Structures are given as structure tokens and as C-alpha cells.
Amino acid sequence: MALTRAARIASYLSSNNAINRSLNAFGYFARATYSGYVPGRTRDLASIAQHLDGSKELEITPEGIFIDHSQQVSTNPFLIEAFLEHQITKIETSGIDYKDLVKLSKGEMPEGLESQITRDEASAQQSLEKVMDKNNQKVMRLNALAALYGGILYASYKVLMLAVQIAPLSAIDLFCNIILVTCTISYAAINIIKQKFVADSTQYIPPKATEEEKEFAKGKDGPKITLLIPARNEPTKVLRRTLQAAEHLDYKNYEVVLLLDSYPNSENFKDVMQMYEQEFRTNPKIKVFARKRHQTVRNQKLNKADCVNAFLNDAHGRQFEETFFIASEFIAITDADYRLYPEFLAETVPHLLRDKDNAYVMTPQNFPQERGNPVEQSTAALINSSWQIVNRGAAHSTRVLFGGCNAVIRMSALESVAVYRETGEKDYLPTDTITEDLALTLRFFEKKYKSVYLPQPLAVGDPISSLGDIFATYWRYGEGSTENTLKHTIPFMRRGIINLNSWEGADYLAKAINPFMVALVGGISQFHLLSLFGVQLIGTSALAPILYYFLLSNSAKAALKKQGIKDPLAVAKITTLTFIQFPVFVDSTYTAIKNYLLGKEASYRVTKKDGSRTRVPLKYLLPLLGTFSSSIYSFAGHLSEFSASHDLWRIEAASWATxxxxxxxxxxxxxxxxxxxxxxxxxxxxxxxxxxxxxxTSTALALGRLNFPV
Structure with missing residues (x-):
């Protein structure tokens, strides 16, 4: 009786639009916090139960819940997902009431109703994928808007509360509010963009090569391919696996060139060459190009782009000492720690043959995430979700980014975007940035080239294995993104090559803003210390980092769910891993701006590929541990002040410190x-x-030579 009355009340409330929308908003927000919650379950099932008079068939489809295939009784995608997750596609309603429907939506089977339930695993799974996209989109949009409105409203409240004070603190507080709102708007915008790409990921239909196209490409008349593997100080065991995979590609006209960039007198160079002579020398497809052994080859910069450029300038398509390198129509690039699948070239090359305007074919970076230490598992999940979900959705709306490896490039297109240096040599890959992949993408965009993205993995690599390597990788990303923004993205937007009013322009702007925002959040995280001295700023509020943290986890949660990972702890781990990188982005952003103003170039940092641990630099540890220690001090101090004064804002300040x-x-x-x-x-x-x-010591010696007393 009580349940029936509750169902009627819920049904009545659902008929009021204002109440209904408020309940929906609250429900979506609750769903974002707890993925097992089904917004609108009570209201919708109560409404459905009122239509169940007699024997009817309830059908669950991605478009809605129908009675007898015609009468639509619910379009709630969360309720539909709840039924489909338990593979329920049809329900014979004879003798079924509201309570039974609630149990079925929770995966519980009411007694005696087994024969009335139809389960279809294949159909349910197919429908579930469509519904989950709608749900992810709704939840992500609400999260972003909640953070945006919450940030603006709370910031406005703080400013109004201090507006009556004619004091410098008002100006400081206003500045802090502007920083908070800027960060909130930024991350809300980034979430909306990622929400768009996650939703579009299932709508993107990747082009497929026909069997005839594949057979032609890999046959004796197929185009010649040069596969480049840049390597500097890479472990021998890693290169062995990479070369073993490369020599077994299902393709006829190709060669593999190991671009060995270690110094010739180093132990690594000697070990790699010994391995090559013993295991690969007899295979005519496997060749080595070591630019540092030859004075005629330029050795200007220690980076991947310059290494590739040296080969293309001095050896491609010609006899170089005792080795002849073929003049290939296309070049493929992979990293030293990737094992290409046998079908890599056969799947990618046909798309370049099909359309001469396609400059490159990009395939995803791919890491195994079922094994490894916590760093490997989290980075694998994050990178896989980015490449196989977010980038797949981006390919539906925009031109896909050239990722630097696991790609095949048209040589004539690369020639057309190459830049001549004063020496007369060409920079095929940009060398004025450490993120040459993004800069090369913009060059192709400028020439109006198209690209193809194949979302299925065609290679597998070794994930980053230590926190020190993660910091090095994201330093490179932060420095390169900021540098490319200043050198390329902003000028391209001014010239109209990138349209700011498009999803593509918004995505590139988000890439540009992200390092700045993370760096700003690092500064905001110190504001709570000021409140110990009576300075009540917006930064003392727990809202700022909670909004940041909430938005940070938002896209990670949706992308992981698309991979079938629903563990909240996995989302928390990835979010935490991103949060503790703020000293890295402060450093990388500062370095990029400084180098840009001074006309300098950043040094290229190589991450280890052998699974060994890289130490976390002191310049990152000290800010992290300093923030950790100061937060404990702030937390204890505010609790102590609250016990004495009972000022509620002390609790607010203490809550942020946690x-x-x-x-x-x-x-x-x-x-x-x-x-x-x-x-x-x-x-x-x-x-x-x-x-x-x-x-x-150096200073003392220098002063001594100048006859200064030391």
C-alpha cells in the first residue's frame, strides 16, 4: 500500500514540468557521482505500471520503452540502460506490478516471473552501446554546466560579500575570483568538447579497405614503403622485439630502417650494432642508419624530428656508403618500443592509394592495461581512451591529429610542407618544437591536405612505467603545446587556417589553454595558507579544487566506461595522477614562454622503455611535498581557530586543505x-x-683568473 501511494505521488510530481526538470537535474548530478543510480526510476516505472492492465508486451529499445510495439511509455535512457545491462529486452506484463518492475531494473528476478522475461544478449549489447552514449553525453554536459554555474555564482557571492569593504583585500579577492572562474570555464569548455567527441565516437564510421585493395597494396606491384624506427639509447631487448615484429609484416615492397641515434662510442650503440649483426644483418629488409657516425650528416639537434630529417636528406632513395635505401612513395613511422601487427601496412596503405589528397593515415597508440604496476595500468587506460574513443570522435567532426608514430605518410605531401634551412637542407618534420607531431599536423592543414584515422589498434607498445617518466612525458606535452600555441596555433587562427568557431578550433584552443589552467590551479592550491592570517579569499573555499577535480574526472569516467571499466577507483586513480602534475605544467609553461621570448629551443627528453624507474626530479617533489605539508598545517590551524572562534569559514578553509x-x-x-x-x-x-x-668552484676559479680575492 505504501509503495503504491509512493508511486502515485511520484507519478503526480513527474507531471509538473518545473519539478520534473529539477528532479532530472538532481538525478543526473547524482548519477555522475554514483554510476549505479538510475535517475527517474521511481517516476517512470510508476507511470509505466499505470498502463499495465491485462496481458501486454513491454519492449525495451534504444529509442524508448514501448507497450505492444506502439505506445511509448518512457524515453528515460538511464532506465533503458538499467534493463539492457541485465539483457532484458521484452517483458510479458501479465501479473506484473510496479514493485516487480523495480526489481527487474535492479537485476533481481521476482518469484515466478522467469518465463515472462525475454533476454537477448546480442541485441541488448548492441542497444546498450547506443544508450550509454546518450547517458554519457547528458551526464558530462550537466557536470560541466554545474561546475560552470557553481563557479560563477560562488565567485559572485564572494565578491558581493566583500564589496562593502574599501580595502586592498577586495581587489585581491576579485582577482582570485577571476582566476577561479577562468579555470572553471576552461575546464567546462574542455569537458564539453570531449563530451562531443565521446558521443561522436560511435557515429564515426572508419573507412575500410577492400580485399582487392589490400591484395594489390601488399603484392609485387604495390607501392614501396620505408618504415622508420628512431631510437636513441633504447635497450637492446626492446629494439629486438620491435625489429622482429617489423620484419614479419604482411607486405612485399618495404624496408625497415633503424635510425640509431646513440653516440658511436657508447655501450648502447655497440650493443645494438652487435645485436643487429648477429640477428638481422642477413635480412635485406632490415637496415641501419646512424647519422652520428658520419661527419657529412648534420647532427644539429638531439631529437626525433632531426634524426628523421637527416635520413630523408642524406640517405632516402640513394646509396649511402655500403647500404642502398629505396626511394619509397610512402614512409611509415613507429616508436622504438612498438610492435607492429603483421597487417599494419596492408590496412593503411590502400587509403593513401585511394585518395591523393590524403597526406597520412593515423592509427591509435595502444597499450595493454590488464597487467603492470599502477602507473602502467593508469597510463594505459588514459592513453587508450584518448586514442580509441576521444580521437575517434574527433575524427567524426574534425581532421585527426598526426600522432608521431604508428602512421603512414605520403612522401610527396611531406615534401610539399618541408621548410628549407639556410644550409639548403629540408626540415621535413619541424625541428623548432619538441612536439613535432602537432606542428606537422598544422603544416598539413595549411596545405589543405586530408587525413584518415583507423581506430582499430595495429600495433602494441610498452606503457610508461614510472612516475618520473610520466612527469617527463607531460612536461614535453605542456612545453610543446604552449610553444605550438604561440608559434603556430594563434597565427593559424588569425589567418583562418583553423576556424575558431568550429569544433576543431575549439579543440586546438583547449589544447592550448590546458597547460596554463593546470599551472594556475597549482597556484590556487596555495591560497588557503593566507586564511591562517585572517585573509578570507575565494581561494580558502573548498569549491575551487572540488570543481577542478570533478571536471578532471568527468571525461576520464566517460572514456573509461566506454572501455567497459566502471570501477570508481580507476577513475579516482587517473584523476589523482593528473592532479599531482601541476608542478610539471608550471615548469613546462614557464619554460615555453621563456624560450619563446628569448628565441631558445627546449631540450628533448627521452623516456625510458625498459621498465626501469626514473626518479622524480626534486623541482617537482618539493612543490608537491610543500603543498602537502602546508595543507596539513593549514587544516590543523583552521580547526584550532574554529574551536576557539566558531567562525564557519574556518571549516570552509579546512575542507579545502583536505x-x-x-x-x-x-x-x-x-x-x-x-x-x-x-x-x-x-x-x-x-x-x-x-x-x-x-x-x-667554477665561480671561484673564474674570479681567481681575474685576480679577485676569493
Whole structure:
């Protein structure tokens, strides 16, 4: 009786539009927090139960829930998803009431109703994929808007509360509000863009090569391909696996060129050459180009782009000493730690043959995520979701980014975008940036070239295995993104090559803004210290980092769900891993702006590929541990002040301090370990002391030569 009355009340409330919309908004927000919650379950099932008089058939489809194939009784995608997750596609309603429907939507089977339930695993799975896209889109949109409106309203409230004070604090508080709102709007915009791409991922229909096209491409009359594998100081065992995979491609007219860029007198160079002579020398397809052995080859910069350029300028299509390199129509590039699948060339090359305006064919980066340490698992999930879901959706709306590896490029297109240097040699790949992949993409865009994205993995690599390597990788991303924004993206937007009013323009602008925003959040995270001295700023509020953290986890949650990963802890891990990178983005953003103003170029940092651990630099550990320690101090101080004064804003300030404590504490413990963190601190201070000593000695010697008293 009580349940029936509750159902009637729920049904009545659902008829009121204002109440209905409010309940929907609350429900979507609750769904974002707890994925098992079904917004509108009670209201919709109560409404459906009122139509169940007699024996009827209830059908669950992606478009809605229907009675007898004609009468639509619900379009709630969350309720539809709940039924489909339990493979329920049809229900014979004889003797079924509201309570039974609730149980069925939760996966519980009411007694005696087994024969009335139709389960179709294949049909349910197909329908479920469509419905999940709608749900992800709704939840992500609401999260972004909630964060945006919440940030603006709370910031406005803080400004109004302090507007009556004619004091410098009002100006400071207004500035802090502007930073908060800027960060919130930025991450809301980034979420909306990613929401668009996640939703579009299932709508993108990748082009497929026919069997005839594949057979022609890999046959004796197919185009010649040069597969380039740049490698500098890479472990021998890693290169062995890469070359073994490369020599077994299902393709006839191709060669593999190992671009060995280690110094000839190094142990790594000797070990790799010994391995090559013993295991691959007899295979005419496998060749080595080592530019540092030859004075005639330029050795200007220690980066991947310059290494590739050296080969294309000095060896491609010609006899270079004792080795002849073929003049190929297309070049393929992969990284030293990737194993290409046998069908890699057969699947990609036909798309370049099909349309001469296609400059390149891009395939995703792909890492196994079912094994490895916490760093490997989280980075694999993050990168796989980015390439196989977000980028797939981006390909539906925009031109896909050239990713730097696992791609095939048309040589004539590369020639057309190459830039001549003063020496007369060509820069095929841009060397004025450490993210040459993004810069090359913009060059192709300028020439109106098209691209093809194949979302199915055609290679597998080794994920990043240590926190130090993650920091090095994201430093390169942050520095390169900021640098490319200043050098290329903004000028291209001014010239109309990238349309700011398009999804593509918004995506590139988001890539540009992201490093700045993470760096700003790093600064905001210190504001709570000011409140210990009575300075009540917006930064003392828990809302700012919570909104940031909430938005950060938003796209990760949706992308992971698309991969079938529903574990909330997995989302928390990835979000925490991103949160603790703010010192890296502060450093990379500062470095990029400084180098841009001074006309300098950043140094290229190579991540380890052998699974060994890279130490976390002291310049990143100290800000993290400093924020962690100051947050504990702030938390204790505010609780102490609250116990004495009972000012509620002290609780507000203390609540913010808990977020850095939990995030940094868990992040360093889980991804680096306490022992490794202490070890990194020890060796970091040791190296710092040695550097200071060397600097002091050098200064003393210089002053001594000038006859200055030391």
C-alpha cells in the first residue's frame, strides 16, 4: 500500500514540468557521482505500471520503452540502460506490478516471473552501446554546466560579500575570483568538447579497405614503403622485439630502417650494432642508419624530428656508403618500443592509394592495461581512451591529429610542407618544437591536405612505467603545446587556417589553454595558507579544487566506461595522477614562454622503455611535498581557530586543505611509493648539493683568473 501511494505521488510530481526538470537535474548530478543510480526510476516505472492492465508486451529499445510495439511509455535512457545491462529486452506484463518492475531494473528476478522475461544478449549489447552514449553525453554536459554555474555564482557571492569593504583585500579577492572562474570555464569548455567527441565516437564510421585493395597494396606491384624506427639509447631487448615484429609484416615492397641515434662510442650503440649483426644483418629488409657516425650528416639537434630529417636528406632513395635505401612513395613511422601487427601496412596503405589528397593515415597508440604496476595500468587506460574513443570522435567532426608514430605518410605531401634551412637542407618534420607531431599536423592543414584515422589498434607498445617518466612525458606535452600555441596555433587562427568557431578550433584552443589552467590551479592550491592570517579569499573555499577535480574526472569516467571499466577507483586513480602534475605544467609553461621570448629551443627528453624507474626530479617533489605539508598545517590551524572562534569559514578553509592532503598523499604513495619518494628526495638533494659545489668552484676559479680575492 505504501509503495503504491509512493508511486502515485511520484507519478503526480513527474507531471509538473518545473519539478520534473529539477528532479532530472538532481538525478543526473547524482548519477555522475554514483554510476549505479538510475535517475527517474521511481517516476517512470510508476507511470509505466499505470498502463499495465491485462496481458501486454513491454519492449525495451534504444529509442524508448514501448507497450505492444506502439505506445511509448518512457524515453528515460538511464532506465533503458538499467534493463539492457541485465539483457532484458521484452517483458510479458501479465501479473506484473510496479514493485516487480523495480526489481527487474535492479537485476533481481521476482518469484515466478522467469518465463515472462525475454533476454537477448546480442541485441541488448548492441542497444546498450547506443544508450550509454546518450547517458554519457547528458551526464558530462550537466557536470560541466554545474561546475560552470557553481563557479560563477560562488565567485559572485564572494565578491558581493566583500564589496562593502574599501580595502586592498577586495581587489585581491576579485582577482582570485577571476582566476577561479577562468579555470572553471576552461575546464567546462574542455569537458564539453570531449563530451562531443565521446558521443561522436560511435557515429564515426572508419573507412575500410577492400580485399582487392589490400591484395594489390601488399603484392609485387604495390607501392614501396620505408618504415622508420628512431631510437636513441633504447635497450637492446626492446629494439629486438620491435625489429622482429617489423620484419614479419604482411607486405612485399618495404624496408625497415633503424635510425640509431646513440653516440658511436657508447655501450648502447655497440650493443645494438652487435645485436643487429648477429640477428638481422642477413635480412635485406632490415637496415641501419646512424647519422652520428658520419661527419657529412648534420647532427644539429638531439631529437626525433632531426634524426628523421637527416635520413630523408642524406640517405632516402640513394646509396649511402655500403647500404642502398629505396626511394619509397610512402614512409611509415613507429616508436622504438612498438610492435607492429603483421597487417599494419596492408590496412593503411590502400587509403593513401585511394585518395591523393590524403597526406597520412593515423592509427591509435595502444597499450595493454590488464597487467603492470599502477602507473602502467593508469597510463594505459588514459592513453587508450584518448586514442580509441576521444580521437575517434574527433575524427567524426574534425581532421585527426598526426600522432608521431604508428602512421603512414605520403612522401610527396611531406615534401610539399618541408621548410628549407639556410644550409639548403629540408626540415621535413619541424625541428623548432619538441612536439613535432602537432606542428606537422598544422603544416598539413595549411596545405589543405586530408587525413584518415583507423581506430582499430595495429600495433602494441610498452606503457610508461614510472612516475618520473610520466612527469617527463607531460612536461614535453605542456612545453610543446604552449610553444605550438604561440608559434603556430594563434597565427593559424588569425589567418583562418583553423576556424575558431568550429569544433576543431575549439579543440586546438583547449589544447592550448590546458597547460596554463593546470599551472594556475597549482597556484590556487596555495591560497588557503593566507586564511591562517585572517585573509578570507575565494581561494580558502573548498569549491575551487572540488570543481577542478570533478571536471578532471568527468571525461576520464566517460572514456573509461566506454572501455567497459566502471570501477570508481580507476577513475579516482587517473584523476589523482593528473592532479599531482601541476608542478610539471608550471615548469613546462614557464619554460615555453621563456624560450619563446628569448628565441631558445627546449631540450628533448627521452623516456625510458625498459621498465626501469626514473626518479622524480626534486623541482617537482618539493612543490608537491610543500603543498602537502602546508595543507596539513593549514587544516590543523583552521580547526584550532574554529574551536576557539566558531567562525564557519574556518571549516570552509579546512575542507579545502583536505583535497591536496588526500590527492598528493595518495598519488605519491600509490604511483611512486614511500620508499622511492624518500630515495628521490635523498638523491635529489645530493645532486643539488653537487651542482652547487661545482658552480661555486667554477665561480671561484673564474674570479681567481681575474685576480679577485676569493
Amino acid at each position: 583535497l591536496p592532503i588526500l590527492s598528493i598523499g595518495y598519488g605519491l604513495t600509490h604511483f611512486n611509493g614511500i620508499k622511492n619518494t624518500l630515495s628521490d628526495l635523498y638523491y635529489g638533494f645530493k645532486e643539488f648539493g653537487r651542482d652547487v659545489k661545482d658552480s661555486t
